[in-house]
Amino acid sequence: MANINLAIVGCGGMGTRHLRGLAELQKHGLSEFNLVALCDPVLDNANLLADEAAERFGTRPAVVPTLAELAVHGVQAVDITTTPRYHHTLAVEALELGWHVMCEKPVGLTVECCRRIREAQSRTGRVLSVAENYRRDPMNRLAKAVLASGAIGEPRLMIHNTLGGADRMTISVWRHMKDQSGVLLDVGVHFTDILEYYLGPAVTAYGQVRLHEPVRHNPAAGKDNDMSSNPAGIYGRWQKVMPATFEPTAEDAAYGTITHANGAVTQFVEDHAGHGRGVFQRLLFGSQGSMDLPNDRSGQPVTVHLADGKSLTGDEVLDLVPDFRLEEATAALFGGERLGGYDLPFTEIDPRIIAIEYAELGQVLTGRKPAVEVDIEQGMRSVALVYALMESSLLNRAVTMDEVLAGSVNGYQAEIDEALFP
Numbered sequence: 001m002a003n004i005n006l007a008i009v010g011c012g013g014m015g016t017r018h019l020r021g022l023a024e025l026q027k028h029g030l031s032e033f034n035l036v037a038l039c040d041p042v043l044d045n046a047n048l049l050a051d052e053a054a055e056r057f058g059t060r061p062a063v064v065p066t067l068a069e070l071a072v073h074g075v076q077a078v079d080i081t082t083t084p085r086y087h088h089t090l091a092v093e094a095l096e097l098g099w100h101v102m103c104e105k106p107v108g109l110t111v112e113c114c115r116r117i118r119e120a121q122s123r124t125g126r127v128l129s130v131a132e133n134y135r136r137d138p139m140n141r142l143a144k145a146v147l148a149s150g151a152i153g154e155p156r157l158m159i160h161n162t163l164g165g166a167d168r169m170t171i172s173v174w175r176h177m178k179d180q181s182g183v184l185l186d187v188g189v190h191f192t193d194i195l196e197y198y199l200g201p202a203v204t205a206y207g208q209v210r211l212h213e214p215v216r217h218n219p220a221a222g223k224d225n226d227m228s229s230n231p232a233g234i235y236g237r238w239q240k241v242m243p244a245t246f247e248p249t250a251e252d253a254a255y256g257t258i259t260h261a262n263g264a265v266t267q268f269v270e271d272h273a274g275h276g277r278g279v280f281q282r283l284l285f286g287s288q289g290s291m292d293l294p295n296d297r298s299g300q301p302v303t304v305h306l307a308d309g310k311s312l313t314g315d316e317v318l319d320l321v322p323d324f325r326l327e328e329a330t331a332a333l334f335g336g337e338r339l340g341g342y343d344l345p346f347t348e349i350d351p352r353i354i355a356i357e358y359a360e361l362g363q364v365l366t367g368r369k370p371a372v373e374v375d376i377e378q379g380m381r382s383v384a385l386v387y388a389l390m391e392s393s394l395l396n397r398a399v400t401m402d403e404v405l406a407g408s409v410n411g412y413q414a415e416i417d418e419a420l421f422p
């Protein structure tokens with residue numbers, strides 16, 4: 001164990017969370033990695049994370065400002081946790097240096113960015129895993145097994161509704177800027193991954209997107225310890241120095257209808273400008289029953305409503321899937337092979353799920369698993385499906401996934417691509 005030399009590239013919020021995930025994996029004796037270096041042009045961020053690494057692992061990784069400077073540290077794999085705008089340049093450079101890559105979602109800022117990563121991955125033959133965490137939640141594993149068991153019949157309709165946020169900043173300013181991400185891409189890419197996880201490939205999308213809130217407010221500006229949009233409690237020191245108000249350039253709400261190759265339909269609402277009642281609702285209807293799916297990373301139970309009028313929840317759901325077992329690392333990290341729910345604070349759930357991503361990468365790199373679950377193809381599809389809603393809104397017609405993936409429909413993304421690839 002611990003023989004693959006790894007560097008984390010990007011030492012902000014998610015870099016910190018990944019480091020904690022790696023420490024969690026090590027604590028369970030399942031880590032194949034040796035964290036040799038941290039990379040961030042903001043050396044303060046890298047040094048702070050190196051201090052935390054020294055505490056958690058007992059050795060302090062090297063700190064470098066650029067990817068090229070990692071080579072002298074014997075790096076074999078990099079974990080890219082920078083803001084999305086840099087994912088494609090860093091991933092392509094790392095692959096060309098012969099390194100394996102894990103990359104945070106969205107794997108590329110646009111479909112064109114993803115295409116360039118895919119080309120480099122296939123040319124170099126290195127492993128590229130997209131760190132898509134929501135699907136790895138033990139509750140999504142259980143619900144997927146229930147669906148596969150036929151207990152609710154053939155899937156027909158998913159209703160995915162998320163609303164909230166009003167005019168507050170979602171974690172950081174960059175998340176609201178079209179040329180750096182946009183909140184619909186940042187959060188929506190998790191949801192589009194989940195849709196295809198449950199229902200398989202999307203085929204068409206019709207969407208209407210809106211920029212509802214012309215000004216966003218950062219409640220943490222100038223303050224210590226404001227927790228209003230601070231997952232895992234680690235973004236405060238950066239949020240404190242972000243502006244109190246700013247003008248977003250990216251849309252903050254998407255309303256859409258998506259069709260899937262198996263005939264199922266998704267009704268999709270993702271509204272980050274929702275006022276009043278906050279909503280998270282994910283319902284899956286089949287030909288013989290339905291499921292209420294819990295919020296990702298909450299540990300809340302799945303509820304299944306069967307044709308005979310009976311409803312099962314929590315551990316009762318396990319009776320529908322007698323052969324269901326969580327993967328080895330997930331079971332070790334969450335404390336059981338068959339879980340109907342789990343009760344942990346977010347600060348303990350988050351590193352466990354990230355640990356699963358590292359565990360899988362380790363298994364693939366040591367030949368114990370043939371391929372990663374979320375590869376560049378799937379990562380690219382999730383990005384394309386988010387943009388399909390935006391491209392559709394711009395054209396005021398339904399678009400196909402094929403035309404968005406091929407780049408023949410790219411009017412919404414064109415200004416981002418033109419700036420990135422002049």
Ligand SMILES: NC(=O)c1ccc[n+]([C@@H]2O[C@H](COP(=O)([O-])OP(=O)(O)OC[C@H]3O[C@@H](n4cnc5c(N)ncnc54)[C@H](O)[C@@H]3O)[C@@H](O)[C@H]2O)c1
Nearest residue numbers: 010011012013014015039040042045081082083084104105
């Ligand atoms: N999976 C999840 O649940 C989840 C949650 C939060 C963020 N993310 C993703 O993680 C990524 C990072 O988000 P964040 O919240 O950590 O952002 P952040 O702004 O907190 O941190 C980004 C870090 O990257 C660094 N950076 C920028 N350019 C770099 C470069 N060329 N080389 C090295 N470092 C560079 C920045 O200096 C900063 O320290 C994004 O892609 C985001 O979508 C995923």
